[in-house]
Amino acid sequence: xxxxxxxxxxxxxxxxxxxxxxxxxxxxxxxxxxxxxxxxxxxxxxxxxxxxxxxxxxxxxxxxxxxxxxxxxxxxxxxxxxxxxxxxxxxxxxxxxxxxxxxxxxxxxxxxxxxxxxxxxxxxxxxxxxxxxxxxxxxxxxxxxxxxxxxxxxxxxxxxxxxxxxxxxxxxxxxxxxxxxxxxxxxxxxxxxxxxxxxxxxxxxxxxxxxxxxxxxxxxxxxxxxxxxxxxxxxxxxxxxxxxxxxxxxxxxxxxxx
Numbered sequence: 316x317x318x319x320x321x322x323x324x325x326x327x328x329x330x331x332x333x334x335x336x337x338x339x340x341x342x343x344x345x346x347x348x349x350x351x352x353x354x355x356x357x358x359x360x361x362x363x364x365x366x367x368x369x370x371x372x373x374x375x376x377x378x379x380x381x382x383x384x385x386x387x388x389x390x391x392x393x394x395x396x397x398x399x400x401x402x403x404x405x406x407x408x409x410x411x412x413x414x415x416x417x418x419x420x421x422x423x424x425x426x427x428x429x430x431x432x433x434x435x436x437x438x439x440x441x442x443x444x445x446x447x448x449x450x451x452x453x454x455x456x457x458x459x460x461x462x463x464x465x466x467x468x469x470x471x472x473x474x475x476x477x478x479x480x481x482x483x484x485x486x487x488x489x490x491x492x493x494x495x496x497x498x499x500x501x502x503x504x505x506x507x508x509x510x511x512x513x514x515x516x517x518x519x520x521x522x523x524x525x526x527x528x529x530x531x532x533x534x535x536x537x538x539x540x541x542x543x544x545x546x547x548x549x550x551x552x553x554x555x556x557x558x559x560x561x562x563x564x565x566x567x568x569x570x571x572x573x
Contacts (some may be wrong), residue, residue: 317350318372322507324514326569328366329507330358337373342381343425345396352403359410362572365518366510369407369433370417370503371426376442379424381449391498397456398423404458407432408529410572411522413513415504418442418493431466431492434525435513437506438484438493444479466491517554518572 318333332354334341343351358364371377388396390556407414407429419442427446430436438444446463448455450475455463464471467490474480488494497505513521523545530541549555553573561568 316344316347317354319354319560321364323362324365324511326511326514328361328363328508329368330361330364330515331368331370331503331507334369334371334377337375339376339381339383339425340375340421341371341373342378342383342504343400343429344381344384345399347381348396348399348403352399352406353564355403355410359406360413364412365514367412367414368417368510369414369517370431370506371419373420374500375420376416376418376422376430377426378421379426380453380456382441400457403475404428404432407434408458408462409525411525413521415506415510415513415524418444419499419500419502419503421445424448424455425457428455428459428462431462432458435506435509436487436493437495437497437502437509438487439483439499439502440496441499442484442487442493442502443481444484444487444492445479446475447479449477450479463492490571508532515553515567515570517558517568517570519549520553521554523549 316335318335320331321333322329336342336347358367385547414433415435415437416430418430418436419439421443422430424447425442446455446459463475471490475482482492484493484496488496495505495509519540527541527545557568557570
């Protein structure tokens with residue numbers, strides 16, 4: 316369901332989590348949701364893991380929720396199915412570790428949701444995104460009603476969600492749904508490069524930025540207040556001392572997350 320692999324980034328480990336149900340185009344059933352939450356929790360709690368990459372097996376990111384497993388699901392069961400998914404989405408958005416999505420083939424429905432909540436989305440040039448929830452009688456889930464407008468703006472989000480538009484990767488890059496493009500078949504390779512770049516930076520600084528950026532209230536007043544508290548906490552860290560020393564000595568810093 317979820318395959319894991321570690322890559323040495325020189326400044327720590329990059330943990331790759333792969334949605335691994337190629338026979339179902341990596342559709343996300345309940346066991347996959349639960350396992351994804353487990354693996355994300357483990358990666359986010361491991362100080363040696365400096366970045367996480369989320370991808371799919373078999374040249375496809377994910378076909379979304381597994382409709383074949385939804386027969387007979389009532390309202391109570393539907394709410395229960397969403398719990399591990401919502402916890403996973405919140406963890407991606409708020410954990411201290413940067414999360415990069417590597418999208419090949421297609422990201423549909425819940426697949427779009429999982430990609431959009433990641434900190435950076437790498438898409439193969441021939442990939443496509445479609446939030447076709449309305450075609451099956453459901454509303455967007457996995458936080459997409461929050462993340463998509465932030466990424467592409469309210470009007471473009473409505474175009475995708477209300478009309479079920481398929482967005483090819485070059486257009487996704489233009490509107491901000493994808494952050495980097497890669498040659499077909501190279502999305503994971505480029506995602507690992509982006510993750511390695513993030514792994515070089517000070518982990519506590521990354522964590523502080525993610526905490527502020529994931530706040531629901533993005534008013535200037537609240538953001539400045541959060542910025543003041545986060546910045547004050549970083550001044551006394553060993554990483555800030557290392558950053559100052561490396562700058563003065565004109566060398567690359569080696570951050571330890573302390």
